[in-house]
Amino acid sequence: xxxxxxxxxxxxxxxxxxxxxxxxxxxxxxxPVLSAGPTPRTRLTDWTFSIEGGQSPVSWTWQEFQSLPxxxxxxxxxxxxxxSKLDTSWKGVSLDVLLGAVSYTAPYVLAFCDGGYTxxxxxxxxxxxxxxxxxxxxxxxxxxxxxxxxxxLVPHLYFWKSxxxxxxxxxxxxxxxxxxxxxxYHMYGDPWKEQRYAGD
Amino acid sequence: MEGTAVRGRLTWQTATVGAVIDETSKVRTLxxxxxxxxxxxxxxxxxxxxxxxxGYRAERSYSIASAPGxxxxxxVERLDDGEVSPYLTQDVQIGDEIEVRGPIGGYFIWDPPxxxxxPLLLAAGGSGVVPLRAILRHRGLVGSSVPVHLxxxxxxxxxxxxxxxxxxxxxxxxxxxxxxxxxxxxxxxxTGYARRVDQQMMAEVAWPVASGPLAYVCGPxxxxxxxxSDLVALGxxxxxxxxxxxxxxxxx
Numbered sequence: 001x002x003x004x005x006x007x008x009x010x011x012x013x014x015x016x017x018x019x020x021x022x023x024x025x026x027x028x029x030x031x032p033v034l035s036a037g038p039t040p041r042t043r044l045t046d047w048t049f050s051i052e053g054g055q056s057p058v059s060w061t062w063q064e065f066q067s068l069p070x071x072x073x074x075x076x077x078x079x080x081x082x083x084s085k086l087d088t089s090w091k092g093v094s095l096d097v098l099l100g101a102v103s104y105t106a107p108y109v110l111a112f113c114d115g116g117y118t119x120x121x122x123x124x125x126x127x128x129x130x131x132x133x134x135x136x137x138x139x140x141x142x143x144x145x146x147x148x149x150x151x152x153l154v155p156h157l158y159f160w161k162s163x164x165x166x167x168x169x170x171x172x173x174x175x176x177x178x179x180x181x182x183x184x185y186h187m188y189g190d191p192w193k194e195q196r197y198a199g200d
Numbered sequence: 201m202e203g204t205a206v207r208g209r210l211t212w213q214t215a216t217v218g219a220v221i222d223e224t225s226k227v228r229t230l231x232x233x234x235x236x237x238x239x240x241x242x243x244x245x246x247x248x249x250x251x252x253x254x255g256y257r258a259e260r261s262y263s264i265a266s267a268p269g270x271x272x273x274x275x276v277e278r279l280d281d282g283e284v285s286p287y288l289t290q291d292v293q294i295g296d297e298i299e300v301r302g303p304i305g306g307y308f309i310w311d312p313p314x315x316x317x318x319p320l321l322l323a324a325g326g327s328g329v330v331p332l333r334a335i336l337r338h339r340g341l342v343g344s345s346v347p348v349h350l351x352x353x354x355x356x357x358x359x360x361x362x363x364x365x366x367x368x369x370x371x372x373x374x375x376x377x378x379x380x381x382x383x384x385x386x387x388x389x390x391t392g393y394a395r396r397v398d399q400q401m402m403a404e405v406a407w408p409v410a411s412g413p414l415a416y417v418c419g420p421x422x423x424x425x426x427x428x429s430d431l432v433a434l435g436x437x438x439x440x441x442x443x444x445x446x447x448x449x450x451x452x
Contacts, residue, residue: 002251003214003297010256011283024259026283033421033445036307038428038438081261115438145425183306184210197304199209 020076021084022191028083033145036179040114040144040165047149049133053109053171054102062149068093071132075155077162078191090153092134095126098169106171110178111152114165119178120187121154121161123171130156133166158189158196212249215272215300217292223275223361227327228289229265231273234300240264242338243309243331243416246274246302250284260284263330263418263444264303267337272300275361277327308416308444310335312344318412319347321405323397323427325419326354331444332416333362336369336376348376351405353397353423356385379405397423402430409435418444 012026021027050059060068072091078084110120125131134153135142142148147164154161160180181187186195194200215232222228240246249259266273278289292298308331310320320339322332329352339346354360360380369376381393381401393401407413415436417427424445431441 002212002249002257002299004253005250005287005292005296005298006253007291008250008258008287009252009254010258011281011286024257026258033425035443035445037443038432038441039425040438082259145421179307184304197210 017086020086022078023194025078025082025084025191028085031085031146032079032081032083034079034081035164036117037115042114042149042165044149048167049098049150050168051098051102051171052168053106054104058101065093065150068097073132075153077155077159080158080160080185080189080196089138090132090134091136092132092150092153094129095131095133096129098133099123099126102171104171106173108172108175109169110172110176111163111166111169113163113167117163117165117179119161119163120175120181121157122175122188125154125157130154156190158186158191160185161189210301210304212299212301214297217294217296217298218271220292220294224359226278226289227275227361229273229275230288230292231266231271232298232300234272237272240268240272240303241306241309241311242267242334244303244305245331246272246300246304248274248284248288249299250287251299258284261304264334265330267334267341269341270337275327275330275333308418308442310338310416312342312346315414316412317346318414319349319407321407321413321415322348322350323415323417323419324350324352325423326359327361328419328423328444328446329361331418333365335416339376345375349405349407350376350378351381351397351401352378353381353383353419355383357382357387397426397430399430399433402427403434406431406434406436413440415441417441419446421445
């Protein structure tokens, strides 16, 4: 039974739309930045997006990536540090398109990034219109501190799964932990189940 | 960016507020008696949960301010439009019970044998000094002789957190040098830095790359972005620059 903190009460009374904000989250109108190291700056001429571990590897240059079909989506995002931001608008390429270019049977991916960051995801969570590689935010090029030139966007999972500065996916037969997952964060990260840390 | 072993489950437990220290007019340190604390490393954080009489529950993360082996302490800055920080800095009293779980985070930590013996550059913006203070205390307690520069960017002297402790470290001449930059207001006769961090300041304060330094940078996003990119420009390998950022209304 939780101890009651007398005198403590909800301060922000504005009703959050029912069913929009997962348990333990609060709505922010800013866009906080959380990263473990310096912001990498990759020149677009050096940028590629690759999918490894399928029957044969595929890779797109920045220019090739721009010619892929795009989608513009408006989604809510939820950071494990408890802020949620509603109605964020992104443009990018659906993972259905990207993974559709590869033959594979692996059930997991490890996303890899400039700066060395990784995160693990089930392939099923990237398919069916649920995930994108986004390069535009709110109508402008995605700023570097928010993961530009391009980041994963997997809004139904905690936002650390939406890896910044993403450069590709490694298809894997096993679910190997990524960067934060190795430090005790949850392997899956469903915000509606509050899967913040291992064992939650 | 190699990781360590995955830990077991983190469970909530009831802690008792043991002591309260006002650090500045807006910042307070709470020491917490946690009955079943498994220990922590310098630089980690923990989660706090408060439950209101109507059952409303709010959770927040706070950096741990104390060294490994010391009683768990957090230092909280009051955000006027905040929900949890006003309670923790104004209302909470010694003997009150709150829920905690932790420790959390394994990257922004200083662990002397693993982290090597290169000099440390600690850079703090405002309340970003909290996890760096845990590192400084840990260094003192384990008797490390690793040289340290702490660059502390703060609006005015009145807003310096842990001021007497840091001034004491500065005077001890035991390898720790605290360098302030007072960005808004300086006392009469101030001869130190009086501006936001920039590349020239970092070049003056940072250890030479050849000495194998390790940097920990914590503060608001703009501060961390500036310091980290200046360090990379000075030749620091990105993996030797560990950062922890908080947004305007983000964590703490």
